[in-house]
Amino acid sequence: MDSIQAFMSRVISRNPGENEFHQAVHEVAETIIPFAETRPVYKKAKILERIVEPERVIIFRVPWMTDQGEIEVNRGYRVQMNSAIGPYKGGLRFHPSVNMSTLKFLAFEQIFKNSLTQLPMGGGKGGADFDPKGKSDREVMMFCQSFMTELFRHISSDNDIPAGDIGVGAREIGYLFGQYKRLKNEFTGVLTGKGASYGGSLIRPEATGYGVVYFVEQMLKLRKSSIKGKTIVISGSGNVAQYTLEKCLELGAKVVTLSDSGGYIYDEKGIDAEKFAYIMHLKNESRGRIKSYADKFGCTYVEGKRPWEVPCDIALPNATQNELNEEDAKLLIKNGCMCVAEGANMPCTPEAIAVFENNDILYSPGKAANAGGVAVSGLEMSQNSLRLSWSREEVDHKLQEIMFNIHATCTKYGYKPDGRLSYVQGANIGGFVRVADAMLAQGIV
Numbered sequence: 001m002d003s004i005q006a007f008m009s010r011v012i013s014r015n016p017g018e019n020e021f022h023q024a025v026h027e028v029a030e031t032i033i034p035f036a037e038t039r040p041v042y043k044k045a046k047i048l049e050r051i052v053e054p055e056r057v058i059i060f061r062v063p064w065m066t067d068q069g070e071i072e073v074n075r076g077y078r079v080q081m082n083s084a085i086g087p088y089k090g091g092l093r094f095h096p097s098v099n100m101s102t103l104k105f106l107a108f109e110q111i112f113k114n115s116l117t118q119l120p121m122g123g124g125k126g127g128a129d130f131d132p133k134g135k136s137d138r139e140v141m142m143f144c145q146s147f148m149t150e151l152f153r154h155i156s157s158d159n160d161i162p163a164g165d166i167g168v169g170a171r172e173i174g175y176l177f178g179q180y181k182r183l184k185n186e187f188t189g190v191l192t193g194k195g196a197s198y199g200g201s202l203i204r205p206e207a208t209g210y211g212v213v214y215f216v217e218q219m220l221k222l223r224k225s226s227i228k229g230k231t232i233v234i235s236g237s238g239n240v241a242q243y244t245l246e247k248c249l250e251l252g253a254k255v256v257t258l259s260d261s262g263g264y265i266y267d268e269k270g271i272d273a274e275k276f277a278y279i280m281h282l283k284n285e286s287r288g289r290i291k292s293y294a295d296k297f298g299c300t301y302v303e304g305k306r307p308w309e310v311p312c313d314i315a316l317p318n319a320t321q322n323e324l325n326e327e328d329a330k331l332l333i334k335n336g337c338m339c340v341a342e343g344a345n346m347p348c349t350p351e352a353i354a355v356f357e358n359n360d361i362l363y364s365p366g367k368a369a370n371a372g373g374v375a376v377s378g379l380e381m382s383q384n385s386l387r388l389s390w391s392r393e394e395v396d397h398k399l400q401e402i403m404f405n406i407h408a409t410c411t412k413y414g415y416k417p418d419g420r421l422s423y424v425q426g427a428n429i430g431g432f433v434r435v436a437d438a439m440l441a442q443g444i445v
């Protein structure tokens with residue numbers, strides 16, 4: 001469509017070289033521009049043109065010292081993308097690949113995801129090109145303290161509340177929170193994903209992974225099916241992958257793969273509770289590589305590859321962006337895959353998504369399927385403000401309800417004129433409307 005092309009040319013020329021950001025915007029523009037044609041009020045107010053422009057971007061120097069006394073310098077960022085429906089909310093990513101393009105795409109996706117939860121949270125994202133892998137705890141602490149020494153002046157519990165993402169887990173959140181508290185002399189819910197002993201919500205570590213599985217259950221219901229007995233392929237072995245795996249096991253599915261940036265393991269017999277406990281220790285305590293799993297349990301390890309060649313009923317890409325391409329999508333379908341849900345953000349390329357949608361595969365984008373993490377972050381913010389802690393059951397129940405409602409929103413907005421359901425369309429329009437209405441109400445800001 002000409003209007004989509006014209007819109008994208010402008011986005012590309014204003015944000016040169018930011019390929020991931022262009023990709024995320026294009027995916028949204030493809031559904032929102034035709035939708036806005038039917039709602040001239042959005043078009044006239046240039047909502048989409050405004051939504052792609054961050055409200056504010058902060059870039060800063062992060063100097064720190066290694067255990068050997070060497071001085072290192074990294075670059076820190078916070079993208080405050082949209083605050084129409086609530087304070088900026090979104091994780092921090094520490095990974096060598098972090099740059100402006102990655103963080104703008106993530107912050108942009110976050111606007112729609114947060115809106116879908118129906119909680120009052122705007123979109124933001126941040127991080128640094130720092131690699132926690134291979135660093136000592138002390139080095140990670142030095143880095144986190146230096147990072148927060150600048151970031152603290154730009155965030156607060158009422159204005160911007162970061163959380164974890166790739167490379168930022170419980171350890172990093174602890175160091176970041178400690179430094180914020182020290183600098184501000186305030187104990188507030190300025191970060192989520194905190195430890196349970198200092199204001200964290202129960203179920204927050206599990207929330208993204210559990211939420212993915214709750215969402216998949218809703219998708220499968222449309223085909224009068226369920227997760228029980230299904231063979232599942234998961235990529236990644238970090239926070240999201242771990243708890244996706246745990247919930248799949250609990251619901252009686254067989255998970256046969258996990259991966260990291262080195263390669264993937266294929267355990268044909270399925271990963272059971274004992275093996276799951278080993279993975280938790282391997283990844284969260286000894287911080288080792290997934291290959292050790294294959295060495296310990298005598299299963300296949302495929303170096304340098306992703307697990308999409310393994311036959312399965314359901315594929316859950318839970319590692320990183322653009323990890324599943326057109327060829328992978330075709331192979332998955334050929335091998336019998338019926339459902340793909342994104343635990344990671346933007347793991348499927350646009351070409352792979354087209355293959356899924358054109359072949360009537362149940363496919364859900366991350367902004368819907370992985371919204372459980374930020375949803376429970378929102379619940380952590382509420383508990384911090386109330387100075388209360390809800391029980392595990394209470395939080396889990398609310399998480400299930402939120403995932404159910406996100407699914408309902410996707411089906412409300414996702415049906416195409418030919419009767420097919422597109423979760424891409426449903427999630428984009430469902431997320432957009434709430435933010436757009438708030439922007440309209442707030443005037444030209």
Ligand code: NDP
Nearest residue numbers: 165166167208236237238239240260261319320344345373
């Ligand atoms: P973790 O850091 O805990 O784990 C990331 C996993 O992905 C690791 O196994 C890592 O392997 C692998 N990985 C990372 N980068 C690459 C790469 N370039 N190539 C291959 N493998 C890679 O992160 P999370 O589990 O928290 O996040 C995973 C995904 O889920 C991300 O896309 C994130 O944005 C998304 N997400 C996370 C949420 C959360 O609550 N944590 C919420 C919603 C979405 P290795 O250790 O070798 O790098």
